[in-house]
Amino acid sequence: MSSSPPLDVGNLASSDVAVRVASAAEIYNQGLALTRSVVSSWVVDREFSRLLGEQPFVTVGVAVFPSTFARIRQVNGSLRLAAVPADLDAEEFELHFPNKISLDILTSRDPKGEGAIARYLKRFGEGIQQVEYRCTDVDRATAILKQSFGIAPVYPQARPGADGTRVNFFLVPAPAGGKVLIELYAVP
Numbered sequence: 001m002s003s004s005p006p007l008d009v010g011n012l013a014s015s016d017v018a019v020r021v022a023s024a025a026e027i028y029n030q031g032l033a034l035t036r037s038v039v040s041s042w043v044v045d046r047e048f049s050r051l052l053g054e055q056p057f058v059t060v061g062v063a064v065f066p067s068t069f070a071r072i073r074q075v076n077g078s079l080r081l082a083a084v085p086a087d088l089d090a091e092e093f094e095l096h097f098p099n100k101i102s103l104d105i106l107t108s109r110d111p112k113g114e115g116a117i118a119r120y121l122k123r124f125g126e127g128i129q130q131v132e133y134r135c136t137d138v139d140r141a142t143a144i145l146k147q148s149f150g151i152a153p154v155y156p157q158a159r160p161g162a163d164g165t166r167v168n169f170f171l172v173p174a175p176a177g178g179k180v181l182i183e184l185y186a187v188p
């Protein structure tokens with residue numbers, strides 16, 4: 001993924017709730033802006049649109065260094081860590097804010113490793129790593145994107161994700177150049 005414009009993700013660890021909310025809104029809106037045009041072209045397909053739902057639920061995934069991860073988690077009440085498959089080499093928890101703002105805070109279990117989050121942090125530093133769209137059937141959505149739009153998924157079929165979800169990823173062009181990683185996920 002391209003590095004998005006610099007964000008002060010450290011504000012998510014501010015002791016001031018208003019600062020955390022404002023920072024979350026800025027990060028979330030930037031994530032939506034990165035994917036809005038590509039996803040709006042996908043939802044012209046009626047079946048794909050039904051899979052996302054009338055009001056798609058979007059979560060912005062923010063990669064942070066382990067020290068930032070710990071600070072954000074602590075100030076937000078030591079939220080529950082998601083159960084992430086071991087082969088993904090990631091830790092994550094969710095933050096929810098007013099106006100349906102949802103963030104996944106992600107870090108690597110092994111910052112010197114070769115997992116996706118570790119590689120992202122080495123290349124870009126902290127920032128928006130992915131934008132996640134909930135859908136009802138990841139395999140069907142993947143088939144539509146391949147057949148109707150010529151978009152290759154990262155994985156041939158959906159795979160296990162955090163907390164028992166089924167996920168697949170799509171690396172697509174970003175509006176300002178570079179790439180953006182979109183995750184489609186289905187909850188159990």
